[in-house]
Amino acid sequence: MKNSVNQNAINYLNYYLSKANKNDFAILIDGAWGSGKTHFIKSYIKAKEEVRGEVDEEKYLYISLYGISSVGEIDDLIFKAAHPILGSKPALLLGQVFKSALKLGGNFDLNNNGSNDLKIDASVPNVGLSTFFNKSKDWIFVFDDLERCQLPINQILGYINYFVEHGEHKAILVINEAELLKQQTKIENGHGDNYLLIKEKLVGRTIKVSSQLDEAIQNFIEGVADPKQRIFLKKNTNLISAVFNESGYSNLRILKRVIAEWPHFLNQLPENIRNNESFLMGSLRSMLILYFEFQSGALPLTDIDLIIKSGYFKIYERNRNNSEASLDLESKYSFFKFEEMSPSIDCWKSFLIDGFFDDEVLKNSLRNSRYFTVDERKDWEKLWDYDSLTNEQFLELSDEVKKRFENNSITIEGEIKHIVAMYMFFARNGLISQTEDEVLAWAKSKISELVITEKIVTPKKREAFVENQYGGLGFLDPTNPKLKEVQKHLTLELSKKNISKLPECANTILGMINSNIKTYTNLVIEDTEYASLLRKAPVFSFINSESLVDILFKKYDDTLLIFSGILKQRYNTEAYNPDIEKERLWLVSLEQELDKKSKKENGLLSYRIEKFKKDVVVPYIAQLNKNKAAFEKKLDETKA
Template identity: 30%
Template sequence: MRSYISEPNKHIQDYLDYYFDGKKNFEYAVLLNGAWGSGKTWFVKKYLEKKEDQGKKICYVSLNGIAKTSLIDEAIFKSIHPILGSKGAKLAGQILKGTLKATVKIDLDGDSKSDGSISGGIPKIELPDYLKINDNFILVFDDLERCELKKEEVLGYINYFVEQEGIKTLIVSNEEEIKDNDEYARKKEKLIGATFTYIEDQNLAIQSILDEISKSELKTLLNSEFELIRQTFNQVGYKNLRAFKQTVFDFERFYKKEYFSYKDSFDPEIFKKVLKAFLILSLENKKGRFHKEILNFNPDLQMEVPKKPEDKIAEAVSGFEGNDAQEFYKKYQMGMEGYIFNQKLWDQILNKNIILDETINNELYESYFRLKEEKPTWLELMDFWELEATEFDLLVNKAKYEIEKSSYTHTTDVLHTISMLIYFKEHNLVHFNIDSLLPLAISQFKQLFNVNDRIRKLEDSSFREYSGQYGFYAKDIPQFKKFMDDIVKSYEEKYIEKNSERVEELLDLIENDAWLFAQRIILNNSGESLYWDFPILKEINSKEFASKLCKISRYNSNYILSGLDQRYSIQASFNMYIEEKDWLDEVEINIKTKILPSADKILRAKINLHILPKLAKIKENAVK
């Protein structure tokens, strides 16, 4: 039984075999038409591989972006004669143009001196037989619609090879993108003897892309999820195989087995969830669905009709707020939790190409593995309408007890539990007092939340909308909004409480790593810039700072003073110099009144000739 590349397009393969393998001089070219991204180029290349295996010599030329025929000449020449067409061989003039009568000069060794000449319409170069144009030669022109020349001019150019030289030629194009005219139609009628339309063979195209995955383990996994991949590709509706191929390769770069393993066991369920989310978000992003960032949707207009309460509930449950976001939600019927990672992490992975193992593993644990293993009370309550009344009451009382006993170990549990209880209270499903639980929840949140030195305030709006990829049921209820305000304040309080640790570190750096001290207090791209916009220096004892500054070497003090100069001369929405001016004045006074009077002559010289002039210059340069 004959093997076909694509069953729906076997008639095309049969005809091309008849055309290319026969001894007849057909004196016409074959046109293969198909939509952009339909897979026709893939089909052609697979077919040409078969022909090469049968001893055919292939000249394949993409016309994409070509603006003059001389560039086609060079492309053909390089394809036929790869040695002469390499960078070491320079072409001077046109090589293969049909009307060419001039002599073609070829420089083989790059010394700008001619090493021979070629006369006539086609170069007659003494090369091995396998490089010569003969009955086994196939000429293929792809991407006709993307050629910048007039299409009728290109057809006239190709016609020379077909009519004058009898070369069997295949043209591949998307004719929907070509503006037809009388001259084009006339040239086409003269040149093209057979036209075929490529039928998209989606399964085969997807399979061919998966076959290019180099990681054998991942290739096996993806093949086992072929139907999920195919369905998702169709659901997105972006029928662009090039974009799909790029997405698959991006997933290969992202994939690590350990991401999807917990307690030494690979979890196929989370692999499927992340794979589906990756395909959706990557393809939708390439399609132009999002505004600058992944999962960033167009905001609703101010004059729109206010939403019904049930619509607000639906938005809270899904985590997608706004009409544009809701359309996206309805398309895939996946709440925010279905995408596993948060918006910022997806944006890092897909837009910024940043893949951080620790961040990804933490997110997978918090949003999937932990919830799957522990099944927290609040998560069971999210489907409260499916519960029996007695079961509901038991779970509600359990949630209340967990808050009262501060039994949680994750902030997500604290926030969602309070959200659910406030939501139930608002809708008269519970009747106990919620207010007394809020201070306990805030205290527990503050205890559990790890402060990030780079984040002084929880300003990200998504923090108030969902956690662990689940939306807060109560996010629009005033009591919950006030609770979240207090949560934000508790974080800021904890951040400030760590100032003593920051001060201790900075004082140590003055003596042991002055360069890093400077990096800490200025704006830079080193990743060490923690306090450039935070007035941490006024927390340092000015007398102790002055003493250490005068004790360290002049070389190291330059780092400190240069750092201060950069810190206070930056133009920003805040004025750090105004914030820390009193502290800097105190440092200067301490040097002049406490250190200088008792200093020996060397230290006195360092202070008078170096430190104090530098401090004066810093104040002079500071943004007032």
């Protein structure tokens, strides 16, 4: 529970559940299916019980409403949660005796304090088990899977409201609210108002949770019985994390299924194959990708034959009129090629559908697999796996990789960081003759050269560059401060290079506005490094204000309107951006040029200039000033 979103959720739960807090409302934990809501609340409960030093099973009553179709079933689940012994399978044999006892009347001690908390009289009508809990105000109810309950939502919430409003209990609702609203919209003919009205009465606070990936992976792996398989999975947690993040689905439930079925996958393989670690890593990557895509519904299982026949691996986006490839998985996932899947897609077809491999197809796949022929890994990847090398192989590879880096044959940012991390690790452990400082100086020098000569290849999306890994392989000793210094140096060098390009970019933008402003709007949304530079760097501060004003007001088309939209997209935010802040003075100069232009002109043209200045430029100057002041205030408060 380390991410900030979930820490906020924990803090609010602590506040809500404190005995000093007498709030008479429930709270709702919201998150998509597979986002880890259930894991989050169960981990929270477990942590609370461990802090107390004892497991008080009557403190938190966890109830899953999945598939529940009657209030009576909920009563039974609550009873079992409150009294696990009475609710156990052997005790169920005494169910009829217990019911008879209720009919005949009797005294019951509900909280084990030696007193009779509930007296049942044969003449009292059956009002359900909810009557029990008015005697135990400290019990906290956790209702999970509300969107999967078969009861009408108003009946479920009304039932829970009884405990909160009349029983003075605290209740936590765990729900995929987006899915529930979708269901209610269908039921209510396009509206979800009934649910929202009832929710407003019952729920006092909605809190969000998000995937706790690292913790979840470790918990899932601990569920694997075979120690050897656990070790393999733990060694490849970076690979698992990378594929999970690249999938974009944030579904921990699918990830849990992959790890749970990994032993079954291994058992399908011949004994000698299970020791080939490279093959297993490729298989794990393939299994993760296939499960994420197929089980999320992005790619139906029925399309496997089409995929095999067409010879490429794509997700199909369907609508009523056509079916066309919209997303290439080889681009979506790093180090993934359809032709090099392990085992082949033909094998995975039978495994995904039936849970086993076709023996003959598997044999053919293994016979043709690259993992059992020639090692096609790059030299730096082989060096990364230094534990598998002989001393001679290590010396040969470390020398070869160094030469390739020095002659600019290695230019991909992630590969460069791997190489620097490896050589620092080797230096610190006395495996090479250089010291860490010498490796640091060498790395900085080569990076500067690659940036200046524009040979370095950076990721299209900076957010896709995961801090502690690249290509599914974790950096050796990623917490090494010298490695962070190298990354900082690279960022600085790239920034300096970008700044040197800005005057030229500004002239290009001015030319686009003059000829066809839509050329700029189309360019800036592209997924390219140049477009990213236009969006994020203070390039507008290099645009000549006087020239811009002349261009804008000599045109009588939609240029001015579109340019106003460009400024809105750039400045209409309350977030402080130190790079965009540099354009504040440019906006001031633009305002001054507009004043000059307005005074020279008259009539309708002067009116247009003044309106643009008043409605667009002046408000954004004020917004940037406000953002800067808020940032400086927060900075001062932090220092204090």
